[in-house]
Amino acid sequence: xxxxxxxxxxxxxxxxxxxxxxxxxxxxxxxxxxxxxxxxxxxxxxxxxxxxxxxxxxxxxxxxxxxxxxxxxxxxxxxxxxxxxxxxxxxxxxxxxxxxxxxxxxx
Amino acid sequence: xxxxxxxxxxxxxxxxxxxxxxxxxxxxxxxxxxxxxxxxxxxxxxxxxxxxxxxxxxxxxxxxxxxxxxxxxxxxxxxxxxxxxxxxxxxxxxxxxxxxxxxxxxxxxxxxxxxxxxxxxxxxxxxxxx
Numbered sequence: 446x447x448x449x450x451x452x453x454x455x456x457x458x459x460x461x462x463x464x465x466x467x468x469x470x471x472x473x474x475x476x477x478x479x480x481x482x483x484x485x486x487x488x489x490x491x492x493x494x495x496x497x498x499x500x501x502x503x504x505x506x507x508x509x510x511x512x513x514x515x516x517x518x519x520x521x522x523x524x525x526x527x528x529x530x531x532x533x534x535x536x537x538x539x540x541x542x543x544x545x546x547x548x549x550x551x552x
Numbered sequence: 553x554x555x556x557x558x559x560x561x562x563x564x565x566x567x568x569x570x571x572x573x574x575x576x577x578x579x580x581x582x583x584x585x586x587x588x589x590x591x592x593x594x595x596x597x598x599x600x601x602x603x604x605x606x607x608x609x610x611x612x613x614x615x616x617x618x619x620x621x622x623x624x625x626x627x628x629x630x631x632x633x634x635x636x637x638x639x640x641x642x643x644x645x646x647x648x649x650x651x652x653x654x655x656x657x658x659x660x661x662x663x664x665x666x667x668x669x670x671x672x673x674x675x676x677x678x679x680x681x682x
Contacts, residue, residue, distance in 0.1 A: 476655075480627020482666065482674075483654045490659030498626075521624045522653050 453512075457535045460511035466504050468492055470513060473527035478517070480524060481505070557594065559607035560631050561616050562671035565593050568608040571670050575648050576633075581605050606631070611672060620672050627653050629666050629676035638663040638679050 460466055465488070472487045473479060479487075485501055488494040505525060508514040512531040517524045562568035572578045578595035582605070586592050590612075594605040611617070623630065635641045638656045642665050646652065653674060654666035664678045 480653055480666075482627035482629070483657065486654075486657065486659060486664065490662065521621065522627060523625050 453531075454535055456511040457513070457531050460507050460513055463504065463507075465494060465496065465501075466508055468494070469501075469504060469508065470527065473514065473525060477526045478524045480522060484525065555604055557605045557607055558631070559609045560669070560671075560673050560675075561611035561613075561620065562608045562669075562673070563611055564671065565591055565608055565610060568669075568671040569593060569595075572606070572608060575645070575650065578606070608671075624668075624672075624674055627666060627674065629674040631673070632676040632678055634680045635677045636679070638665050638677055641665075641677055 468488065469484060472484060472491075481498065481502065484505070485498050488496060488501065505514055509516065512528055515526050515528050517526055569580065569583075572595045573580060577598065579598050579601070580593070581596045581601075582592055582594045584592040590610045593608045595608065596603055596605050611620070620630070642652065642656050645667060650667050650670075652665055652667045654664070654676075656663055656665045662678055664676055666674050666676050669675050
């Protein structure tokens with residue numbers, strides 16, 4: 446099996462290295478499909494993060510580069526969605542592929 | 553100094569009057585012809601007939617489209633209205649076919665939701681902090 450490409454892994458771990466970006470992922474995990482406005486509202490009101498909309502946009506761009514966030518256009522609106530596939534691929538090198546077998550029971 | 557009037561740009565004043573009165577439940581306060589096609593059209597809350605008026609202003613100026621498109625894309629509302637119960641209002645408006653870009657979201661003391669007014673704007677409803 447080929448190793449997960451190094452440059453892609455760099456994007457993933459760089460994206461995960463920032464606490465604000467992890468909070469954005471927390472919120473998208475709670476509800477996928479949010480406008481930029483909703484993400485900003487959640488960070489400021491729920492997490493008391495004093496952070497500008499421009500800075501949040503930049504964080505989202507880093508998450509998008511890592512494939513963790515995808516945007517979907519619906520008419521005039523743009524929604525951000527969580528994509529966990531890069532996480533699975535990124536950690537498979539240590540965890541091994543997920544074979545989804547039930548764990549062996551201990552006697 | 554008082555805030556007596558605020559405004560939102562609307563694509564079509566007749567359609568806006570219908571949405572803001574029949575769907576949202578405001579009442580028309582002033583409706584006066586201005587120029588050839590436009591109207592000075594304001595609505596108020598039935599709970600506060602003497603309160604702040606909302607002017608439904610024609611969106612004819614060429615800068616309006618770019619301004620509103622950019623805000624709508626990011627989900628940013630152009631006005632906020634107070635309601636007693638955001639969840640109940642969300643259900644009521646959804647039943648009338650109103651499209652929400654943000655479902656009710658409880659954030660500490662305030663609950664908000666965001667919907668499309670069908671006239672080019674996103675509008676936020678919020679519970680008043682008690």
